[in-house]
Amino acid sequence: xxxxxxxxxxNFEVICKSGFQATxxxxxxxxxxxxKGAFYYYFKxxxxxxxxxxxxxxxxxxxxxxxxxxxxxxxxxxxxxNTITYIKxxxxxxxxxxxxxxxxxxxxxxxxDEIFRQKLSKIIDKQLELLQKIIQKxxxxxxxxxxxxxxxxxxxxxxxxxxxxxxxxxxxxxDVFEASVQSLLSFISNLNV
Amino acid sequence: xxxxxxxxxxNFEVICKSGFQATxxxxxxxxxxxxKGAFYYYFKxxxxxxxxxxxxxxxxxxxxxxxxxxxxxxxxxxxxxNTITYIKxxxxxxxxxxxxxxxxxxxxxxxxDEIFRQKLSKIIDKQLELLQKIIQKxxxxxxxxxxxxxxxxxxxxxxxxxxxxxxxxxxxxxDVFEASVQSLLSFISNLNV
DNA sequence: AAAAAGATACATACTTGTAGGTATGTGAAT
DNA sequence: ATTCACATACCTACAAGTATGTATCTTTTT
Numbered sequence: 001x002x003x004x005x006x007x008x009x010x011n012f013e014v015i016c017k018s019g020f021q022a023t024x025x026x027x028x029x030x031x032x033x034x035x036k037g038a039f040y041y042y043f044k045x046x047x048x049x050x051x052x053x054x055x056x057x058x059x060x061x062x063x064x065x066x067x068x069x070x071x072x073x074x075x076x077x078x079x080x081x082n083t084i085t086y087i088k089x090x091x092x093x094x095x096x097x098x099x100x101x102x103x104x105x106x107x108x109x110x111x112x113d114e115i116f117r118q119k120l121s122k123i124i125d126k127q128l129e130l131l132q133k134i135i136q137k138x139x140x141x142x143x144x145x146x147x148x149x150x151x152x153x154x155x156x157x158x159x160x161x162x163x164x165x166x167x168x169x170x171x172x173x174x175d176v177f178e179a180s181v182q183s184l185l186s187f188i189s190n191l192n193v
Numbered sequence: 194x195x196x197x198x199x200x201x202x203x204n205f206e207v208i209c210k211s212g213f214q215a216t217x218x219x220x221x222x223x224x225x226x227x228x229k230g231a232f233y234y235y236f237k238x239x240x241x242x243x244x245x246x247x248x249x250x251x252x253x254x255x256x257x258x259x260x261x262x263x264x265x266x267x268x269x270x271x272x273x274x275n276t277i278t279y280i281k282x283x284x285x286x287x288x289x290x291x292x293x294x295x296x297x298x299x300x301x302x303x304x305x306d307e308i309f310r311q312k313l314s315k316i317i318d319k320q321l322e323l324l325q326k327i328i329q330k331x332x333x334x335x336x337x338x339x340x341x342x343x344x345x346x347x348x349x350x351x352x353x354x355x356x357x358x359x360x361x362x363x364x365x366x367x368d369v370f371e372a373s374v375q376s377l378l379s380f381i382s383n384l385n386v
Numbered sequence: 387a388a389a390a391a392g393a394t395a396c397a398t399a400c401t402t403g404t405a406g407g408t409a410t411g412t413g414a415a416t
Numbered sequence: 417a418t419t420c421a422c423a424t425a426c427c428t429a430c431a432a433g434t435a436t437g438t439a440t441c442t443t444t445t446t
Contacts, residue, residue, distance in 0.1 A: 018305055019300075021215065022214065025406085037424070038422050038423075041421065041422060097304070099304070104301075106359055107296060107297045110290070111211055111291065111292070121365070125364070152373070153376055155369045155372040156372070158356070159356030159360050159373040163351070167317060171318070183348065187380060219432080227396090228397050229433085230396055230398070233432095239433095387446100388445100390444085390445075390446095391444075393440105395438100396439090396440100397439100398437075400435075401432105401435090402431105403430105403432090405428105408428100410423100411423080413422095414419105415418105
């Protein structure tokens with residue numbers, strides 16, 4: 001694989017485990033058999049690496065799911081439930097302690113660096129935008145109660161999901177995560193007409 | 194005020210703004226006209242300060258609300274809604290960008306330091322425990338649907354709340370926070386018989 | 387009651403590890 | 417001949433912690 005890609009992916013992995021600030025880019029590179037010189041050939045500084053990870057790895061990963069729903073034609077509620085069930089299935093007892101990479105970075109970096117905040121905020125924005133469109137479409141298709149406040153519900157769904165990761169991470173246990181997501185799923189199934 | 198208390202409270206303030214790792218304890222002390230020597234007289238090291246903040250400031254602040262509900266006799270759902278409405282009212286356009294101190298520390302420190310994780314986890318645990326008791330009592334008082342899964346709902350409420358802060362922090366906007374909490378409130382009001 | 391002996395609550399100055407970054411070198415490809 | 421894709425060695429700012437000094441207060445001794 002290309003050196004830059006290797007650096008991006010391995011650093012992402014370590015950032016997921018220890019956060020951005022605690023990540024030592026030179027040690028990560030060394031683990032890959034890559035030297036500091038190579039790192040600074042591809043990235044201006046540590047923050048440039050962080051931004052690249054957000055743009056190139058995190059963003060696509062968080063927006064894809066919702067995009068697909070919009071493009072599909074299955075029942076709206078079913079589609080949302082399927083997506084969240086899929087997201088849920090990706091967490092297990094081993095990785096739940098790591099939390100959600102997006103969530104982690106928001107809490108750690110938003111207050112320290114405005115560019116980080118903006119880039120992460122954009123991911124949330126895009127998710128909210130897509131979810132609102134999905135719900136709106138569901139209302140038009142008469143699959144979702146017309147009284148539903150699309151903005152409120154979209155915010156609530158993303159918030160609950162992120163919060164579920166927080167619970168799981170804090171307790172380092174999949175149980176609380178799954179319990180919370182389960183409630184979210186039944187909440188969503190009650191949005192129908 | 195006592196030197197130790199001053200150090201605790203001012204450092205807590207700065208940690209809320211910049212996180213634990215980015216906080217420079219000596220600069221915080223200096224701002225208070227206190228020297229490094231005084232700091233290390235009261236705290237073994239930076240982590241001891243962090244632990245003290247969690248134990249002495251954060252813990253009491255997060256557990257008190259739910260404790261009061263258990264001790265009161267008002268309608269369960271009303272009591273929960275009042276509490277969350279009160280919590281909601283404490284955030285505004287100026288401070289929402291800081292996020293929730295508990296949430297912040299969980300994301301930043303849980304993976305880095307196990308003692309931090311345990312102490313923070315205990316706060317989540319206590320909140321879940323109290324909320325479960327509150328819901329259980331509500332069921333007994335026939336104010337809440339008997340089919341309600343107390344564990345799932347307790348997890349969901351805490352997760353949604355924490356997640357709402359995450360949204361607000363990421364967008365540095367009170368709107369998404371309030372929208373999400375609003376949905377949570379209406380979800381809770383639907384828990385009645 | 388006075389003096390001596392510790393303890394308390396800091397202040398000052400110094401040390402050290404290291405994270406992050408730079409400057410320069412070099413072999414291969416174009 | 418020059419650019420590309422790194423490698424090596426060095427630098428430096430500073431966060432964290434330590435060692436030591438000292439004024440004041442308390443306690444004990446005589």
